[in-house]
Amino acid sequence: MNIGIIGAGAIANVMLGRINHDAHENLKVNSVLVRDMEKYQHLEREFGIQLYTDLDDFLASDIDIVVEAANVEVAKSVLPQVLREKDAMLISVGALADGETVAQLMQIAKTNDTALHLPSGAIGGLDLLQNAQSHGELESVKLTTRKPAAALTYERIEAEKAVFEGKAADAIQHFPKNMNVAVILAMAGIGMERTQVILIADPRTDKNTHHIEVKGVFGKASFTIENDPLPENQNTSYLAAISILGTLERMNRNFIIGG
Known part of the structure; x- marks a missing residue:
């Protein structure tokens, strides 16, 4: 499978290292879309990829799937065009926080026979939620997220403090950079309005x-995930990075577990 990546940050570099540098058996990154060609020129030499700054040229290159690894704003602006031409994987799932965007992308994918893949990111257990929800047997979902205080508030606090408690839809509005987990959990389960969130600094x-x-x-089911950061970037979850690679690998298999 030939892969195109939008963005050249920490996750893109992990993918390039694990796939191209390690000569992955079934996957190869061919193209990377960036804003600044000169800044990332070294990636061409190091990983044998082609850089692009134009979306049309990028989509016309030899790629089977596009992995968005930029940010919410970029994802919202390019995904409609990407899905008209290619399958895509969305990392910045905060782009799906509003129903209008979700409905638009679903229609584009259906019309053009493409697919939008959402990796599990920093959590697990999504198969359980999806299986229960597919038969309407899911009653409640509650997420309690605990993060370093500096990531959530400018206030100096000595003890833990709940900075938000309510539904996922509101959590995403108040903490858009910290609620990717709430988005993916809500989409796999009972939706933004019914998924309950507690956010602790x-x-x-x-x-x-x-x-x-x-x-x-x-x-009932409960599970806890404690995420270590990527050594290359302390702001990126290690599990979120490897969930992308795992999803891409499973797409290529003939023997599939779970789902």
């Missing part, structure tokens, strides 16, 4: 921790 931690509680006709 904790001055005593240097990790992001997500605790998820699920109830339904099937029973």
Whole structure:
């Protein structure tokens, strides 16, 4: 599978290293779309890729799928055109926080027979939510996220403090850069309006921790993920980065587990 990446930040560099540098058996990054050609010229030499600054030229290159690894604003601006021509994987899932965007992208994908893939990112257990929700047997989903205080508030605090408590739809509006997990959880489960979120600023931690509680006709489930950051970029979750690679690898398999 030939891959095109939008963006050249931490996640793009992890992909280039794990796929091209390590000579992945079934995957190869061929093209990368950037804003500044000169700044990222070294990537061409280091990883054997072609840089582009024009979206049309990028989409016309030898790629089967586009991985968006930029930011919410870029994702919103380019995804409609990308999905008219290619399958895509969205990393900045905050772009799907409003129903209008979701409906638009779903229609474009359906009309053009393309697909938008959303990797699990910094959490797991999404197969459980999707399986329960597909039969309407999911009753409640609650996410409690704990992050270093400096990531959530400018206020100097000595003890942990809940900076938000309410539905996912409101959490995303108030903390757009910190609620990717809430978006993917809500989309896999019972939606933005019914998914409950508690966001805690904790001055005593240097990790992001997500605790998820699920109830339904099937029973109850809970799981906790404590994320270490990428060594290359302390602002990016290690699990979020490798979930992209795992999703791409599973798309190429003939033997599929779960889902």
